[in-house]
Amino acid sequence: MPGAGKSTAGVLLAKAAGLQFVDTDLLIQQKTSRKLQDIINGDGLDAFLSVESGVLSSLDCENSVVATGGSAVYSDAAMKNLRRNGVTVFLDVPLEEIKRRIDNITTRGIAMHPGETLDGIFSERLPLYKKYADITVPCGGSEQTVERILNGLNTVRLFLS
Numbered sequence: 001m002p003g004a005g006k007s008t009a010g011v012l013l014a015k016a017a018g019l020q021f022v023d024t025d026l027l028i029q030q031k032t033s034r035k036l037q038d039i040i041n042g043d044g045l046d047a048f049l050s051v052e053s054g055v056l057s058s059l060d061c062e063n064s065v066v067a068t069g070g071s072a073v074y075s076d077a078a079m080k081n082l083r084r085n086g087v088t089v090f091l092d093v094p095l096e097e098i099k100r101r102i103d104n105i106t107t108r109g110i111a112m113h114p115g116e117t118l119d120g121i122f123s124e125r126l127p128l129y130k131k132y133a134d135i136t137v138p139c140g141g142s143e144q145t146v147e148r149i150l151n152g153l154n155t156v157r158l159f160l161s
Helices: 006-017 024-032 036-043 045-057 070-074 076-085 095-101 118-132 142-160
Strands: 020-023 064-067 089-092 135-138
Touching: 006 020, 006 064, 006 142, 020 024, 024 036, 024 045, 024 064, 036 045, 045 070, 045 076, 070 076, 070 118, 076 118, 089 118, 089 142, 095 118, 135 142
Parallel strands: 020 064, 089 135
Antiparallel strands: none
């Protein structure tokens, strides 16, 4: 979800694990030379989701922590590519905490229809986050979240060995 702390935890995780950090929202902005909210406002939500899906579906990076936008789960092709190339982590943050963290809902570049609420996108996306997650991490503070992700990754590695 927007406000879950994907970028913050991602940077800290990359540092802790000695990996590169990739923020796909920034890749979208670089590809289009536009801010996310400008794409959504100017071209519409479907156009934004199409660009996002294209960027994520063609993403090929090794030894990296990738933070996607919260709407990545709307693209099955994108999620299959991400899962093919690594482990997907769902940062599980309660809706009330998300609401507390986000105060710029109309300018932040959140993929949502006009008039839609955080409650609405949370209920719509939650089943998708769970569907695509290899690891679900209940989120607390940033350092605690990173520790939980590292523990989850170690568990996945042991399972795959």
